[in-house]
Amino acid sequence: MSIGTMSEKIKITEAKLDGIKNLPSLPKVIMEVAEILRKPNVTAVDLAESIGRDQGITTKILSIANSPLYGLQRQVSSLEFAIVVLGFNEINQLLTSISISNALRQKPNEYFKFEEFWNHSLVVGTGAKNISRELGFPELAADAFVGGMLHDMGVQLLINYFNKQFLEIVDKYKDSDQSSLEFEKQTLGITHQEMGAYLARKWNLPANLCNSINNHHLPSQAESDKILVSIIHLTDYMCEYLGVLPFYWDKNLQLDKSVIETLGFASESQLFDFIENYREQFEDTEEYIETL
Ligand SMILES: [Fe+2]
Numbered sequence: 366m367s368i369g370t371m372s373e374k375i376k377i378t379e380a381k382l383d384g385i386k387n388l389p390s391l392p393k394v395i396m397e398v399a400e401i402l403r404k405p406n407v408t409a410v411d412l413a414e415s416i417g418r419d420q421g422i423t424t425k426i427l428s429i430a431n432s433p434l435y436g437l438q439r440q441v442s443s444l445e446f447a448i449v450v451l452g453f454n455e456i457n458q459l460l461t462s463i464s465i466s467n468a469l470r471q472k473p474n475e476y477f478k479f480e481e482f483w484n485h486s487l488v489v490g491t492g493a494k495n496i497s498r499e500l501g502f503p504e505l506a507a508d509a510f511v512g513g514m515l516h517d518m519g520v521q522l523l524i525n526y527f528n529k530q531f532l533e534i535v536d537k538y539k540d541s542d543q544s545s546l547e548f549e550k551q552t553l554g555i556t557h558q559e560m561g562a563y564l565a566r567k568w569n570l571p572a573n574l575c576n577s578i579n580n581h582h583l584p585s586q587a588e589s590d591k592i593l594v595s596i597i598h599l600t601d602y603m604c605e606y607l608g609v610l611p612f613y614w615d616k617n618l619q620l621d622k623s624v625i626e627t628l629g630f631a632s633e634s635q636l637f638d639f640i641e642n643y644r645e646q647f648e649d650t651e652e653y654i655e656t657l
Pocket residue numbers: 516517557581582615
C-alpha cells in the first residue's frame with residue numbers, strides 16, 4: 366500500500382473516531398467514588414455502600430481479588446472486608462478497570478465473546494501486577510494492573526464503531542498466520558492500540574496508561590514508560606505462549622524481544638525460564654476463573 370493511501374486511511378479513521386457521537390463517557394461510578402475518596406474521614410462502610418449498590422461490580426471485585434495471581438494471602442468474601450484488606454486505592458483501581466470494560470461491553474458475535482475478553486483481561490491485569498513485583502518494580506504494580514486490564518479496550522471500540530471493517534479484518538485474519546494488527550493497519554490505517562489510547566486520552570486517564578494501551582504490542586516503540594509497557598506486553602504474550610486464557614485477537618502475537626533488556630533478563634533463555642515458572646500460577650488462575 367502506498368504511503369499516500371495509508372495516511373489517508375489514518376486520517377479517515379481518526380476523523381471517524383472524532384465524530385462518534387455516542388462514544389461512551391467515563392463511567393459515572395468512577396467519578397462518584399473519586400468524590401467519596403476526596404472526603405476527609407471516609408470509611409470502608411461509606412465506600413462499600415456506594416460500590417455495593419452495583420452487584421455486578423461487587424461480584425467482579427471479589428472474583429479478581431481472590432484470583433491466584435492477584436496475590437492475596439487470604440480469601441475476601443465481602444466488599445467491606447475487601448476494602449479493609451486492599452485499601453482504598455486498590456479498590457479504586459479494581460473499580461476503574463471493571464467499570465470501563467463494562468461500559469464498552471457489546472453484543473457478542475462469532476469472533477468476540479465478552480467473557481473470553483474479560484477473562485483474558487483479568488489474567489493480564491493480575492499477572493502484570495504480580496510480575497512487576499517479582500521483577501523488582503513494585504511501584505508499577507498498580508498501573509500494571511489497570512493497564513493490563515484495559516490493554517485491549519481498543520478491540521471493543523473496533524467492534525462497536527467499525528463493525529463493517531471489523532468483519533473485513535476478521536475475514537482476512539481468521540486463517541492467516543499474521544497478527545490482527547497487520548490487517549487492522551491494512552483496513553483502517555490504525556490498530557486497536559491507537560483506538561484504545563484515543564479513548565483513554567479522551568477520558569483523561571493517566572498518561573502512562575494511555576501509553577501502555579498505545580504500545581502494548583510493541584513496547585520498543587514506546588517513547589516513555591518502557592518498563593510498564595514491557596511488563597504488560599510480556600504478560601499478554603505469556604497468555605499466548607502458555608495457552609492460558611488467550612484472546613482470539615492476540616493469535617500470532619509476537620514477542621517484542623526488547624523486553625529482555627528492558628526488564629533486566631540476562632538472556633532470552635532466562636526470560637523463557639521465567640515464563641515457564643509462571644505456568645502453574647497462570648493455569649491455576651484459569652482453573653479458578655472456570656469455577657466462577
Ligand atoms: Fe492487543
